[in-house]
Amino acid sequence: MLFLHAALVAVAAGRGSGDNPTDGFEKVELADGDFMVQSPYNVPESQRFRYRDGVRTFWVYKTDMPFNTAIHTNPRSEAMIRGHEYSSGVWQFEGDGYVPAGTSGASVMQIHTAGEGSAAHETVLMLHVYDGVLRFYNGAAVQRSIYDRWFQLNIVHDVAASTVAVYVDGRRSRAVHKASGAFLNSLCSTMTQQRLTDLAIIALESGLLDKIEYEDIIEEFISRNTKRMKLFKASVFAGTALRRRFGASVIPGESYYFKFGVYMQHQDQSSCMESRWANVTLYTKQ
Numbered sequence: 001m002l003f004l005h006a007a008l009v010a011v012a013a014g015r016g017s018g019d020n021p022t023d024g025f026e027k028v029e030l031a032d033g034d035f036m037v038q039s040p041y042n043v044p045e046s047q048r049f050r051y052r053d054g055v056r057t058f059w060v061y062k063t064d065m066p067f068n069t070a071i072h073t074n075p076r077s078e079a080m081i082r083g084h085e086y087s088s089g090v091w092q093f094e095g096d097g098y099v100p101a102g103t104s105g106a107s108v109m110q111i112h113t114a115g116e117g118s119a120a121h122e123t124v125l126m127l128h129v130y131d132g133v134l135r136f137y138n139g140a141a142v143q144r145s146i147y148d149r150w151f152q153l154n155i156v157h158d159v160a161a162s163t164v165a166v167y168v169d170g171r172r173s174r175a176v177h178k179a180s181g182a183f184l185n186s187l188c189s190t191m192t193q194q195r196l197t198d199l200a201i202i203a204l205e206s207g208l209l210d211k212i213e214y215e216d217i218i219e220e221f222i223s224r225n226t227k228r229m230k231l232f233k234a235s236v237f238a239g240t241a242l243r244r245r246f247g248a249s250v251i252p253g254e255s256y257y258f259k260f261g262v263y264m265q266h267q268d269q270s271s272c273m274e275s276r277w278a279n280v281t282l283y284t285k286q
């Protein structure tokens with residue numbers, strides 16, 4: 001629990017103080033080629049993505065195809081930041097984002113896992129938009145009114161501490177997401193994933209963190225049901241248990257990258273989903 005304590009202290013110190021989230025970080029140089037766009041395979045990229053005057057605009061329709069024929073995921077138009085995958089240290093995404101009114105049921109930002117040790121569909125963070133509210137997955141609200149304005153988004157991922165802090169317009173979100181293990185986003189039911197996400201958030205929000213071993217609760221929850229056990233064995237269970245025993249940095253092949261744009265989710269989808277991004281910058285500190 002030592003790492004978690006350190007993370008909470010940092011949260012308390014940063015809250016409300018108006019600190020610049022990038023203080024103490026080093027900028028990572030990004031080239032245009034480091035942004036790899038994934039868009040529906042059956043239409044030209046230019047019909048779902050535009051890069052003009054420094055603004056990347058992503059949009060998809062509810063009826064669109066996945067980004068290639070080998071997968072059956074929901075439609076997306078997203079850019080992944082490639083060539084800067086990380087497996088240790090503290091990494092920060094910064095960008096100016098814009099979500100036009102009407103867009104709903106879409107993820108606009110993800111921290112995705114990469115590498116051999118991970119299943120293809122794991123994330124440690126997704127920010128979804130439902131009816132103008134930016135949320136952690138389908139759960140806690142990060143920002144209650146997100147439509148039709150530029151907002152600055154900063155996301156700080158501390159790999160060793162397994163924490164993700166989200167700032168909107170320089171203000172740290174009250175809800176803090178504990179990136180405990182990895183949450184599946186489409187291999188198994190959204191409901192199960194959501195319960196786990198909520199559990200992690202509740203643990204932090206209620207200040208119970210040093211009183212309960214909530215990772216044990218998650219493991220207990222999984223182990224009571226054989227199907228859950230199978231689904232989660234290779235991901236959450238292994239991730240959480242290994243991380244606790246050996247520390248995050250030694251999980252073989254586990255690394256992360258940021259991606260942003262629009263990725264349709266499983267409820268309340270609008271017929272068209274769109275987000276725009278400018279000034280995307282990556283920072284790190286070891």
Ligand SMILES: *[C@@H]1O[C@H](CO)[C@@H](O)[C@H](O)[C@H]1NC(C)=O
Nearest residue numbers: 055096097150151277278279
């Ligand atoms: C991008 O950054 C520049 C310089 O800070 C700023 O003037 C501009 O408004 C930003 N763009 C958006 C869309 O926020």
